[in-house]
Amino acid sequence: MAETVPVRCPACHREHRYTAPVYPCVCGAPVGPPLDRHSAATPVSHRVWQDDWVTVCCASCGRSGEWPRPELGCACGTVLRVPVAEGRGPAGPDDGTDQGPGAARQRFTQDARDATAATAIAGAAEATAAGAGAAAARPPFRSVTIRTALDAVTATALYLRWLGYRDVRRADQRPPSGIGLAARGVLAQVDPAVRTATLRDVECLWLTAMTESADCLYFSLAGYAADARARADALGIPLFVLDLTGTPRPVNAPADALDTSGTKKSAP
Numbered sequence: 403m404a405e406t407v408p409v410r411c412p413a414c415h416r417e418h419r420y421t422a423p424v425y426p427c428v429c430g431a432p433v434g435p436p437l438d439r440h441s442a443a444t445p446v447s448h449r450v451w452q453d454d455w456v457t458v459c460c461a462s463c464g465r466s467g468e469w470p471r472p473e474l475g476c477a478c479g480t481v482l483r484v485p486v487a488e489g490r491g492p493a494g495p496d497d498g499t500d501q502g503p504g505a506a507r508q509r510f511t512q513d514a515r516d517a518t519a520a521t522a523i524a525g526a527a528e529a530t531a532a533g534a535g536a537a538a539a540r541p542p543f544r545s546v547t548i549r550t551a552l553d554a555v556t557a558t559a560l561y562l563r564w565l566g567y568r569d570v571r572r573a574d575q576r577p578p579s580g581i582g583l584a585a586r587g588v589l590a591q592v593d594p595a596v597r598t599a600t601l602r603d604v605e606c607l608w609l610t611a612m613t614e615s616a617d618c619l620y621f622s623l624a625g626y627a628a629d630a631r632a633r634a635d636a637l638g639i640p641l642f643v644l645d646l647t648g649t650p651r652p653v654n655a656p657a658d659a660l661d662t663s664g665t666k667k668s669a670p
Contacts, residue, residue: 405437407484413445414478422484425469425542426560431462435472441485446473456486470546470556477653540564540664544647548623551594555581557648558592558621566664578606588665590619592644598622601629608637619660622649 409418424432435458456471472484543564545557559570562585573582573589580593580603589611593599599622611618620626620634621642631654634641640657642650652658 405434407437407439408475409443409482409484411476411478411480411482412442413480414476416476416478418474418476420470420472420474420484423470423546425458425546425556427463427465427467429460429463429465430541430544431460433458433460433467433469435469436487437472438485438487441481443474443484446481453483462484468559469551537631543649548594548646548648551581553648554594554621554623554644555583555592557644558590558650559583560648561621561642561650562588562590562619564664565660575610577603577610578601584616588617588619589614590621593620593622593624594644596624598624599626599630601627601633602631604634604637604639604641608639619657626653 403628406421409420410416411418418439422434422437424434427433435456455468456474457466458469459466462638472486474484476482493501535553545560546553546660548554548557560571562583567585567588570583570585573584576582577591579595580591583590584593587606591603591607593603599620604620604626607618607620618640621644623644625643626634626641631641635654635656638656639654640660641653642657642661643653644650650661652661
């Protein structure tokens with residue numbers, strides 16, 4: 403059940419009621435971040451990747467995963483970061499335990515985030531490898547509505563997990579445009595820009611993947627130029643377009659095949 407807490411804007415002192423978003427766990431259960439009722443919301447002055455994510459534990463299966471940190475836009479124009487009780491576990495009634503300011507401000511290192519993501523994705527891998535009919539047994543893909551560039555990244559990460567990729571994390575190398583995600587045996591580029599992806603974008607992704615002996619996938623909000631699609635078809639690169647519901651739509655044959663059968667990369 404999603405939590406609702408009062409939030410006061412420190413800039414204009416308006417009072418808001420904020421309800422935490424709920425996301426689907428790999429087990430299918432809804433998961434919401436536990437909100438800290440005892441700390442004040444803070445304005446977002448600039449963004450750092452690791453500060454935009456929070457680790458949340460699923461109350462149904464116990465898996466931990468990375469989800470977007472809760473934010474609220476005030477009418478005065480201030481974006482507020484809603485405090486999360488990171489030490490408290492799954493969302494639920496406040497148990498009155500004081501976790502201390504240090505726990506609430508804890509920042510996980512990249513290695514810790516990768517380990518947490520691996521734990522969450524392991525369940526998806528187990529479900530994918532359950533038997534010969536695993537592809538047919540996959541649950542329907544459930545995503546998040548895309549309103550921001552961060553939502554596009556979240557939707558792509560959820561889709562990669564649904565396909566069966568493991569260890570979804572931020573890519574080590576930043577692409578020339580968009581945001582890079584990596585998983586075991588694959589690189590994915592998410593382009594939330596309003597321009598179409600170009601031939602250079604597709605070729606740069608392919609070359610980077612070649613240096614890491616990995617497959618590659620491209621996700622775009624605005625589609626692809628004709629020469630970019632032709633080169634992707636020739637190289638066997640799956641291309642997807644993200645609609646505003648957060649659902650990736652295959653736009654070429656390699657993407658259709660991957661969407662239908664999932665990946666074999668999840669096998670140990």
